[in-house]
Amino acid sequence: MSLNVDALRSAYAIRGHPHASRAEIVRFRDQQIRKLVQHAYRNVPYYRALWDEQGVHPDCIRGAGDMSLLPTVTKTHFRATPEIERVASGIDPEMLIPAASSGASGRPFMIRRSWMEHNILYLPRIRALRSYGIKRSDRALNILNPKHVHARDNKIIGRTLVALKLLPRQKRVSIHLDPEAIAAEVRAFRPAMLSGYPNMLARASEVLKRDPISPPSIRVALVGAEALTPDLRRRIESRLGVPVRDQYGSNECNLMAWECAHGGPLHTCDDTVLVEVVGPDGASVAPGETGEVVVTALHSFTMPLIRFRIGDVAVQGSAQCECGAPFATIQSVQGRMLDMFPLPSGRVIHPYYLSETLIMDDSDWIESFQLTQERIDSVTMRVVSRAEPTEARLARLRAHGAELLGRDVHFELLVVSSIPSELSGKFRPARSHVTSSYDEVTVPALPAPVASS
Numbered sequence: 536m537s538l539n540v541d542a543l544r545s546a547y548a549i550r551g552h553p554h555a556s557r558a559e560i561v562r563f564r565d566q567q568i569r570k571l572v573q574h575a576y577r578n579v580p581y582y583r584a585l586w587d588e589q590g591v592h593p594d595c596i597r598g599a600g601d602m603s604l605l606p607t608v609t610k611t612h613f614r615a616t617p618e619i620e621r622v623a624s625g626i627d628p629e630m631l632i633p634a635a636s637s638g639a640s641g642r643p644f645m646i647r648r649s650w651m652e653h654n655i656l657y658l659p660r661i662r663a664l665r666s667y668g669i670k671r672s673d674r675a676l677n678i679l680n681p682k683h684v685h686a687r688d689n690k691i692i693g694r695t696l697v698a699l700k701l702l703p704r705q706k707r708v709s710i711h712l713d714p715e716a717i718a719a720e721v722r723a724f725r726p727a728m729l730s731g732y733p734n735m736l737a738r739a740s741e742v743l744k745r746d747p748i749s750p751p752s753i754r755v756a757l758v759g760a761e762a763l764t765p766d767l768r769r770r771i772e773s774r775l776g777v778p779v780r781d782q783y784g785s786n787e788c789n790l791m792a793w794e795c796a797h798g799g800p801l802h803t804c805d806d807t808v809l810v811e812v813v814g815p816d817g818a819s820v821a822p823g824e825t826g827e828v829v830v831t832a833l834h835s836f837t838m839p840l841i842r843f844r845i846g847d848v849a850v851q852g853s854a855q856c857e858c859g860a861p862f863a864t865i866q867s868v869q870g871r872m873l874d875m876f877p878l879p880s881g882r883v884i885h886p887y888y889l890s891e892t893l894i895m896d897d898s899d900w901i902e903s904f905q906l907t908q909e910r911i912d913s914v915t916m917r918v919v920s921r922a923e924p925t926e927a928r929l930a931r932l933r934a935h936g937a938e939l940l941g942r943d944v945h946f947e948l949l950v951v952s953s954i955p956s957e958l959s960g961k962f963r964p965a966r967s968h969v970t971s972s973y974d975e976v977t978v979p980a981l982p983a984p985v986a987s988s
């Protein structure tokens with residue numbers, strides 16, 4: 536019960552945070568960290584045992600700056616621990632709302648939250664919409680993978696707020712429809728905000744460009760779930776004629792960061808989740824440096840998630856955004872570590888870097904592509920072309936791929952008519968079938984992402 540009262544107080548504070556000072560946000564965040572760490576040590580057997588083993592006491596943790604004293608945890612650790620040891624004593628896991636981990640590795644584990652904890656996490660989503668000028672009188676259309684809604688997740692707050700016209704009217708359209716059907720839904724609904732996975736938005740926006748909404752209604756396009764490459768951003772922006780803004784979220788924490796309304800860095804949701812970008816030593820890396828993302832859910836007390844290695848690589852941003860918003864930043868998210876390509880030479884290449892470099896100068900004929908590493912010494916690039924590519928272009932791409940991967944890797948280029956999405960509807964621009972548990976992979980020194988022109 537007292538957890539619910541605390542959560543209500545937090546929700547009230549979060550509502551006011553867009554107008555808070557940086558010092559106020561930091562104070563709130565650090566206070567929440569202290570509360571959470573003390574609570575987890577006292578009430579959650581998993582964390583108590585882990586921290587005792589490491590010889591670190593929660594009294595040492597005064598805020599975000601001390602978090603590197605605590606060990607990071609991974610999916611592998613969670614899978615090896617009975618669920619009951621990860622929830623606070625006295626809590627029945629079955630009474631909580633499951634937010635299943637994506638299980639990209641094929642072995643999912645469960646993250647659970649109380650109803651209140653679950654609903655608090657929608658506040659940052661509303662805040663992000665406001666920052667993009669989406670008002671409650673506007674309409675929002677979300678193209679997404681339809682999910683089974685859990686019985687305890689009654690969405691009552693959301694429905695009430697929409698009914699009271701305090702939230703934009705939402706429409707959900709399945710990502711499994713074809714781009715023409717999606718574009719027809721968009722035309723009929725006339726949303727101010729369109730959101731979806733970047734690859735599907737690129738395809739739907741191509742249809743919308745041929746037969747536009749008149750008069751135009753869309754003011755901003757929001758993307759998430761897949762890596763937003765500079766090329767995809769350019770395509771969606773030019774077809775819709777509106778800015779594209781990136782969102783970084785996860786099943787474990789809901790929204791973690793949202794792109795600055797002026798474009799560029801992503802503001803981290805400092806009052807709901809601590810997003811650390813760390814090096815191999817577990818400490819935060821400097822702005823501009825690449826590291827692994829480690830998250831702490833600041834309002835999850837029933838099943839705490841503290842210093843969880845979420846499996847993404849990001850570029851650290853500045854401690855506060857230049858736009859004056861009181862939030863810290865990350866410069867970009869480079870995607871799932873699981874999808875990195877280990878090469879025979881010992882090099883580990885992030886396919887995002889590979890694909891950007893491959894198509895940077897010669898992309899106007901490429902509609903979509905996918906890189907697949909079948910074996911450690913074999914990478915295939917499938918390309919759906921917009922127009923018949925010339926032999927010279929194909930030869931150039933082949934030579935470029937072979938050069939990037941090195942002499943000991945076979946690079947195959949295939950022009951295909953379509954590339955299927957995953958069952959979740961997510962389009963994976965890169966897939967590695969080489970066995971590699973990301974737990975064992977250390978963060979390589981990746982080159983900074985190629986800036987879009």
Ligand SMILES: [Zn+2]
Pocket residue numbers: 795796797802856857858859860
């Ligand atoms: Zn900003």
